[in-house]
Amino acid sequence: MSLEKNDDIVHIEGDGTSHPIDAEEVQRLGDLLDAARKATESEHKMTVWQAVKRYPKASAWSIAISFGVVMEGFDVVLLGNFYAYPEFQRTFGVLQPSGDYQIPAPWQAGLSNASACGSIIGLMLNGYLAERIGYRYTMIASLAWLACFIFLFFFAKSLGMLVAAEVLCGIPWGILQTLTTSYASEVAPLALRGFLTTWVNACWGIGQLLSVGILRGLLSKTYLGQWGWRIPYALQWIWPVPLILVSIFAPESPWWLVRKGRIDEARQSLARLTSRTVSGQTDDFDIDQTVAMMQHTNLLERRLYAGASYIDCFKGVNLRRTEISVGCWAVQVLSGVALPGSAYFLQSAGLPTKDAFTLTMCNLSINIFGVMIAWALMGWGIGRRSLYLYGCFAMNIVLWIVGGIGFIGTEASLWAIGGLLLGWQIGYQFTLGTVCFSLITEFPSRRLLIKTVNIGRAAYNLTNIIFGSFTPFMINPSAWDWGTKASSRDNCQTAFFAAGMNTLALIWIYFRLPEPSGLSYAEIDKLFEERIPARQFQKHRVVAVEAEDVGVVEAKHP
Numbered sequence: 001m002s003l004e005k006n007d008d009i010v011h012i013e014g015d016g017t018s019h020p021i022d023a024e025e026v027q028r029l030g031d032l033l034d035a036a037r038k039a040t041e042s043e044h045k046m047t048v049w050q051a052v053k054r055y056p057k058a059s060a061w062s063i064a065i066s067f068g069v070v071m072e073g074f075d076v077v078l079l080g081n082f083y084a085y086p087e088f089q090r091t092f093g094v095l096q097p098s099g100d101y102q103i104p105a106p107w108q109a110g111l112s113n114a115s116a117c118g119s120i121i122g123l124m125l126n127g128y129l130a131e132r133i134g135y136r137y138t139m140i141a142s143l144a145w146l147a148c149f150i151f152l153f154f155f156a157k158s159l160g161m162l163v164a165a166e167v168l169c170g171i172p173w174g175i176l177q178t179l180t181t182s183y184a185s186e187v188a189p190l191a192l193r194g195f196l197t198t199w200v201n202a203c204w205g206i207g208q209l210l211s212v213g214i215l216r217g218l219l220s221k222t223y224l225g226q227w228g229w230r231i232p233y234a235l236q237w238i239w240p241v242p243l244i245l246v247s248i249f250a251p252e253s254p255w256w257l258v259r260k261g262r263i264d265e266a267r268q269s270l271a272r273l274t275s276r277t278v279s280g281q282t283d284d285f286d287i288d289q290t291v292a293m294m295q296h297t298n299l300l301e302r303r304l305y306a307g308a309s310y311i312d313c314f315k316g317v318n319l320r321r322t323e324i325s326v327g328c329w330a331v332q333v334l335s336g337v338a339l340p341g342s343a344y345f346l347q348s349a350g351l352p353t354k355d356a357f358t359l360t361m362c363n364l365s366i367n368i369f370g371v372m373i374a375w376a377l378m379g380w381g382i383g384r385r386s387l388y389l390y391g392c393f394a395m396n397i398v399l400w401i402v403g404g405i406g407f408i409g410t411e412a413s414l415w416a417i418g419g420l421l422l423g424w425q426i427g428y429q430f431t432l433g434t435v436c437f438s439l440i441t442e443f444p445s446r447r448l449l450i451k452t453v454n455i456g457r458a459a460y461n462l463t464n465i466i467f468g469s470f471t472p473f474m475i476n477p478s479a480w481d482w483g484t485k486a487s488s489r490d491n492c493q494t495a496f497f498a499a500g501m502n503t504l505a506l507i508w509i510y511f512r513l514p515e516p517s518g519l520s521y522a523e524i525d526k527l528f529e530e531r532i533p534a535r536q537f538q539k540h541r542v543v544a545v546e547a548e549d550v551g552v553v554e555a556k557h558p
Helices: 025-043 048-055 058-064 068-083 086-092 105-133 136-153 159-187 190-218 229-239 240-249 254-259 263-273 287-304 318-334 341-347 353-379 384-405 411-429 434-443 448-473 489-512 520-531
Strands: 009-012 019-020 552-555
Touching: 025 190, 025 287, 048 058, 058 068, 058 159, 058 190, 058 263, 068 136, 068 159, 068 240, 068 384, 086 229, 105 136, 105 159, 105 448, 136 159, 136 190, 136 229, 136 240, 159 190, 159 254, 159 434, 159 448, 190 229, 190 353, 190 434, 190 552, 229 411, 240 489, 254 263, 254 287, 263 287, 287 520, 318 384, 318 434, 318 448, 318 489, 353 384, 353 434, 353 489, 384 411, 384 434, 384 448, 384 489, 411 434
Parallel strands: none
Antiparallel strands: 009 019, 009 552
């Protein structure tokens, strides 16, 4: 579509106001549209290997920044597995009639929920901080805060002190949970978008595996006493300094710079992310055209959605986009993920402590390989919606079988349950566990990306709080004891309950989750604007770039 100057052409601003445009502005907008159109076509043609060669620095910086989640995964998984750690149980637990020590279920719920509450605060703060001061400075501030309050964990004398530490450290954890994923989505080209965002899940696995591996190694060091659980907390101080250095030298997101109107800086940032200079041009790739595509998408979203506040996430079609972000996160919890990854659950099921930690390590190591499997499947053209849907269905079947085997109650059946949960974990990691990190960054508008992802993750933490409030009672032998031992039929209820929740998640995925693979951010914007049903996203075609996208429309005169 071409633009011509006449008295009927007006420019619609983001706040809804309009003004006539002169010939110079018409030419500028026309050039912007042409450049955006060429960049969009170039991104659609770019293969994965071409993207890797063209954006090697973007890949490297994204991978490095995502290691912030390694730290968060290391920290968060400690507590859940400390419940099964003998020295931790003796320090903070209550002596049971059996002679064992157990952390009371109310305290388990309180400790688990404390970090989730802190994370929710951090997520809401991230929505303002990252959008105001940028990704880099927000991450630096979060890491510095975390380094200070790790002292509370290390010197903890009571469960109350641990609760305070969980809340205060949960704030930067909440920021790291989404900041890394949002950054990856904004430095990656279309062909690498799914790979770099899902790498964040591998970082979770690395952190969790390191955490459980250290605990497993310390199990036999009984002479360490309380140092057996204080040393893992002290090891958290390894992470902040190198991650702060990475954040200092990393380029800022060019999308964020475009949203702030800092176009020249966006070009410079994009040059640092690619193998080209600012003025360089090879084949059909041009940095100016790529920046123009970002400007075009930003202007399109200003026309569609005037505001960029948390309230705007719940207005118009943004409500649906926010629902999808919330749903993608919530499905992870509803799928039953708390059971296979918990050494405490396996210990409660009757496995010896060392075996429980060994199986947990196997489960978490699958996290890393699951990401690689997901990459292979996405590379073969399998959609992210398909991976979510069929993965959830397979996990649903496994949970029903686990509940059924729980009636047997023999040692062999316990190992069978462990094996099935290992298989469950494999399915989870290359579907829900990995693909979620890509989906939650693709559906929000760019102007509301950080806030929408934060709302979704906050809903995830809220769901964890709800389930975390009664899950310890289901598993804890001093409470409801809904384990998988067959001392009574009630002991099989944990797996059946998880299967029921998983079924609800499966229904939501089928009816509400669209397929974003191969779609540019501007195309996704238009599909939502046209209110295309979830199952029709790949079938409905939209024009990538039009004059109306930047707010230029013909005025309707009587």
